[in-house]
Amino acid sequence: MAADQGGEALNYIRGFDRFILPDDTPNVEGPNFPISYGSASSYNFADREGYQTDFVDEAGTMARIDSMLERGTGFIALLYTYRSCSKSVPQVKSQDQENKVELYQNTFRVLEPQINKLKNLFSFVNECIDFLLEEFEKLAADSVGGKKSSGRTTSSSDTLIWKLVLLLDLLSKLDALKNMKGCNNDLSFYKRAYGFLRKNLEASGLTDQTLDNQEMYLFLANQNIITNTLKQKLPQVSRYTTVLVLILEHCLQRWTGNLFLYPEEKHALLRVIPFSIFLYDSQDPAAPNNAFKTKEFKVLDYARLLKRYPVLPLYGDMAMLSSSFIERCSNFDPKVWEKPYENERLNIEYCIINRLPVFRSLHDEYLADFSARITEVRRILRAGKMVSQKIARLLYGLILKGFRILSNMTSAVLEQAAWKFSNPYGDTPADRNPDDVIQYERVVRYNYDSRERYCLVEVIAKIKGLSQVMLRADSLLMEMMRRRVHDEMQQFVQSSLRDLVFHATKKKKLIRASLMQMRAMAADWLNGQEPKDPMVDGKKVTKKNPFKLQIPSRCAGPSPTQLQLLRCIISSLYSGDRKGKSKDLKPDHVALLKSFYERSFFYSYVLDFQGTLRGVTDLAMLWYREFYLELADADQFPIEMSLPWILADHILQTYAQNPAMVEFVLYPLDLYNDAAEVALRTLRQQFMYNEVEAEVNLVFDQLVYKLSETYFNHVKVQAASRLLDQEYRARLASTLPPGRLDIPRSRFEVLLRQRHCQLLGRSIDLSALVSQRMNYALRENLDYAITKFEAEPFSGIIELLESIKNVREMHRIMSINVTLDPFEVMLNDTADSSSLVSFHGRIILHAVFELINDVVPNMMYSSTTERFVRAPVQFGEDVERVPMPKIPPTHQFGTRTLNNAYATVFMRTKSFVGIPHFRALFDIVGIDRMGLVIAELVGHIRRQLENKAAPYITTLLDGMPEQTTLPRHSYGTAGVIGFFEAKLDPIVNYDGIQEVFQAFREIGNSLAIFTILDSLAHERATLGFTRLAPFVDASPLTNFGFNDEHLASTIAGIRSTIEATINTSLFSELPQDAIAAVRLYQFELNNASLTRYVLLDMAKGIDPHRNEWMGPPSENGLVSVDTSYELYRLWSALQFTFCLPPRGDAKFAPMDIFGDGFCFGGLALVYLMEQADLFNALDFAYHALNVDEASEAKASDEPSRYLLSRAAYVRSVNDGVLGMLRATAPLNTKVARDISPPADDSASFR
């Protein structure tokens, strides 16, 4: 039943493979999974009795050391994270303070738990020292007389000595931590409170603590008390030095044999060497144990080893100088103890930047190798085959190699940090006051230069990335590795050992018992029964004694105790020089044992795959800074001083120089994951976790902010340089330092596709966060552009168009990586033009405002250039605009170079308003949304006509001379001009003449705008038509007429092609739709011009005045040649005035103020009054010109020449205007009348 259920469950688990779980997120973060499952189990040798070996006692000792080490870790955490409470405890200031009792009571209550922890530490240290003395005693006895003297059956193993090494290391660490922390202050407060409350407390049953407290005080106040006490007490053990030598030798052996894996193990080893030498060295110079002269060990070997490691990581942000213990030795002899290498060499050794190339090639090669193997294994398993022994062996080696690579990189990083801690940055940054720079900044913030930061990030990324890849293969490898270890071990125990057993049995050697113990405790017999092997009985396998060994394969590693005990036995066998067993062994037997011993050293690491990976990649200590917090007397440092943020920030800050690094930006944040893990599991301090969490919250906000900013700026530069005119860009680039105008390449994609980053167990959707910000930033950018336009005259519309184009391009680029709203929606939202019922919006409103309030009243139109330029004298009111917004350069065109490049472009169109500006308006607003512009301009013309022009005309008509017969040619030019000036004096000197000009200019300028709009509309329509032409069979050669049939057949052709491949009915209505669309277009193509529409509207405006402006009917029934009551006469007078030079103290002539718009306005009225021909025939200025042209002696006086040149110009403008008017709004042709010439000349002399 149960088996059935098990089988069913396994089937389900196998079924997981069938699920397709897509995840299109590139992997750029450390090994963090939502759920982690640790499978390592430590029984702390609880099952030691089950294996009947001689090492049961020793296993007991080791269990005890292990539990001490565990407790010790707790005390290390306690000391390291100790924050003095007394700082926040209020003090009793004077003896007669009222609340004195209450204060003391509360002080006592608050501090008691803290002090109790310290007291526990004190007793733990004493316990440890006593325990060490005890163990030293045993070991010393062992080394003298073997089992007889110690009463033990075997000698101690390597493992035990290693545990002692760890215990010594623990004590030295505790000592260093205690030195650093100011626990003493708390104790002083506590003592004072206790002293005051003593009687009360004793009365309530508490025992007297005074002595305890005094002892505690000495313990806490004295530096190095733990190590010194140990050193003082050790001589109580006779021959303790032999044990220390044993320990030193063990360290050296491990070091040379590479028998360590975790960085912490490596560093413990190196830390214990100087400590042991210190313990060895006698304080008495006469004693034989002078570490620097002794022959028991070669101190030089150790000195040489430590030359390379003068600085070692101790704990967190604390580094240890290996010389500190050595120099405390009484017999310290600098001549014997070699000094560390020179600082330059150490710098090269410690700074990982010099090892980066090696790390890189190791990592890359390994990653390729590992991935290939894993893929191979998966393929084999998918094919339902078994993974061969050979591959399993290869993989086992590969895993170990991976551990080693990771461990080397991690310890290099930690050692570099320690080196930096002990070699602070000496200078002061330019922007800082040397007194404000705290020590932690000198060792971290300023101590890593840019290259080192990059390097550190890269190594962290390699460590975390590789461990992630390895962890992902966990379940796959776990099964195989357990089987591999089992099989290798059984091979050794059941097969390799046979020869030894045979040899030992035959020669009746002592070691047989140990060998048989090994077989008994470690073998996994086939079917649980030990086979009858003749070799075990000392007989050879022959035909008579047949035997075939069969070793079962099993997916189960040895239990930790089993493995440990097996190794104990082996080590006691072969390293038995000091125990006399090894002479029982042949050299190849020693080699066999030794090789298995060394191989099995790594079994436990491989079996605890996950735990080991965590151990060799733990970089949490790069974050911790309790030591420096204590130094600086600070609660916490700001994030600018925190290494993870320094690294992440550096990548973003220097994105332009090194864009490829941006893919690594999440790796430094993984240090927070490590730090939080340590806070929760090792330090077990909630407040530490809270501090990590608080920093992460801050850092992540900053990261998203900076990342978004960098990304935005990057895309901005990309878009701006891409949109810059290519030829211009090339020429400009040749004048600038290289690379300034290059289009940068984007490396953000990987980061922007992160939809689930793991940070402190939370999953963060980076992509969504950045998208959100980009949606906002693009809108903000558009808003800046529009606000800038609103603060500028109409010529700013070119810049607005470029800005919008730029944002549109940015939108296009960004859309590849992030989800954005459609650009049109963004633009409409920002420009407030999303209304369905009106075409209003910020852009169009401001455009209209500018046209009517600035362009029309304040600018001069030139019909030659079709441009408006600002008049030297302003007539309209000052235009009030919104204040110019302060736009960050990132929201313009990205960089200073680009901003300048674009500014130069805009300069070209800043000083005038013309076709480019109106084209830009069309581009932005769209031709179909121009309604408001048109309506407002038409309205403006009507208003000018009604309110200004018409009343002035009425007034001025009154001032016209009764008679204005054109004077004869014979007067000469000057005479003619003089005649007009005299005749037109009331007009010329009319007070309000400037306002009259202004009214006509405004009408004329508005009309000029319409002509420009018209030409642009035609341009568009033509463009549209050229695009449409192929569909309606129009070409320059065919006689174009709308040909629905052709269109239908074209569409039908397309449709059938589509339908041949895709069966769809979607296209059935396509031909009809297309035809409808064409009709719509056709309408537009033949659309009447805007100008015509405006002129017709003006004509309606004129209607009420028509009679007045026609003047009285002429006496001759044709034309009143001599009187001047008609509009065109008045216009001639105004035009004449217009051509005159500046009068009085005026600086500018009217023509230089009002431009061609004046002519446009007046002439349009004259034309609409159907008086254009008369005007041409009888105009005053024209007459003067005609006279001058006809006469042989040209006028030479300055005023006449001035007037004539102006008049000539006006005539050419007028011709153009009239031509345009006739073309756009032809009037009804008048019926020709026959007029007989007069009978005689009498009429002309009247």
Added chain:
Amino acid sequence: MAEVQRDWQHREFIESVTVNVLKIVEFLNKFDISTRYRLSKLNDQLSTLERRMDSAEAQLSTVFQQQQEGHNE
């Protein structure tokens, strides 16, 4: 002696359970990551739609406003 042998068997059973629990955990992690990925995409689409709805609503409200104004007049 037999204890040691039985221990091997027990451990094999425990290991087999452990390995399979690990496989379940791995699956759950993959599932979690994949689900988050898909939810994130969905969330993107939804928030874009939401914003478009907002903008459409704003557009539509201009029509109602005008109707209202027309009514009042």
